[in-house]
Amino acid sequence: MTPQRHHPVVPDLSGVPETMLWTLFQRASEAARPDPVLEDPWAMELCRRLDYPFVARFGPAYGLLAQSIALRAAAFDGVVRAFLREFPYGTVVALGEGLETAFWRVDNGRVQWLTVDLPEPLRVRETLLPAEGRRRVLACDARDPRWTGAVPPARPTLVTAQGLLMYLRPQEVRDLIALCACSFPGGGLVFDAVPRWFAAGTRRGRLRTPSGYPAPEMPWGMNADQRARLREADPRVAEVHAIPLPPGRGLVWGTLAPRLAARGPLSNRRPTVTLLRFTSR
Ligand SMILES: C[S@@+](CC[C@H](N)C(=O)[O-])C[C@H]1O[C@@H](n2cnc3c(N)ncnc32)[C@H](O)[C@@H]1O
Structure with missing residues (x-):
């Protein structure tokens, strides 16, 4: 796909769907x-x-x-690339994909990619990034x-849920894990979670950007040490992997964050990324 001249697209979104514009x-x-x-x-x-009005709504992006x-x-x-190295003809299902442009970052020329999102945000995506091939x-x-019925059968499948599960209720998260484990034997689910203190803050209406934009309520939070309990969602959850963030730039993301994630009181109370792998039958 190459950039062309287009009319501006005016998204009319609120609540959780609007958060896809924030990310x-x-x-x-x-x-x-x-x-x-x-x-x-593509994000740019x-x-x-x-x-x-990105800046008026969310405040200026800060580094x-x-x-x-x-x-x-x-x-x-990184998780998707590793999956595609193992299964070059695999399927990736991106739940709540919003305006993520991961496909263009990881495409190996063979992957099948299915975006699943709610109708209104998906209309915006389709206007900007129409489905093809x-x-x-x-x-x-x-x-x-x-949605599992739209996934090609008999292909290894990785489900991604980036910035989604915190907006579901705890039982809905467990049900989704069980649904994926039962529908995609040998496959996996990668998702991120906010720590419990953060989710609780959104429920009290305490988390706002400097411009006053309130983070929508997050019913589900998970501390890092609760990962092992994800196995309880379904007996077909065979492996639970902590996925570290790659080292970033500067003092905070380059030096402090990797150390704090490994040990100390904050290691348990930070956002996490987790990969679940499912038994093959
Ligand atoms: C924070 S945005 C994340 C978007 C994208 N994954 C990213 O990381 O930039 C949350 C996304 O989840 C979608 N979403 C929220 N609830 C959903 C649901 N119940 N089913 C499917 N998608 C949902 C929203 O429409 C939105 O696109």
Whole structure:
């Protein structure tokens, strides 16, 4: 795909779907730096094409936050690339994909890619990034098991849920893990989680950007030491892997964050990325 001249797209989103513009804005801001931790030219292009008051709504993107969102995306990319090395003809299902442009970062020329999101945000994505070839889309709630019917059968499948599960209820998270384990034998699910204190803060309405934009309520949070309990969601969860963020730039993301993630009181109370692998039958 090559950038062309297009009319600006005006997204009319609120609540959780609007958060896809926030993560896009952060990745694009990081990508615009001369020394980004994640190359993402499509994120910058999409921001240019959207007629949306990013700065007025979210406040200016600041380096540490933008870098953290880009590092999270880079951690997901690493899991997807490893999956595609193992299964070059595999399928990736991106739940709640919003305006993520991971496909263009990790495409190996053979992967089948299915985007699943709610109808309104998906309309915005389709206007900007119409499905074609190996990229398909489905308007479906991730909690509705019917999306599994759109996944090509008999291909290894990796499900990604980046920036999604915190917006589900705890039982819905367990049900989704069980659904994936039962539907994709030998496959996996990679997702991120916010720590419990952070999720609780959103529920009290305490977390706002400097511009006053409130983070939507997050019913589900998980501390790092609760990972092992994810196995309880389904007996077909065979492996639980902690996925570290790649080392970033500067004192915070380059030096302190990797150390704090490894040990100390904050190691348990930070955002995490986790990969679950499922038994093959
Ligand atoms: C924080 S954004 C993350 C977007 C993208 N994954 C990223 O990391 O930039 C949350 C996304 O989840 C989608 N979403 C929220 N609830 C959903 C649900 N129940 N089923 C499917 N998608 C959902 C929203 O529409 C939005 O695109």
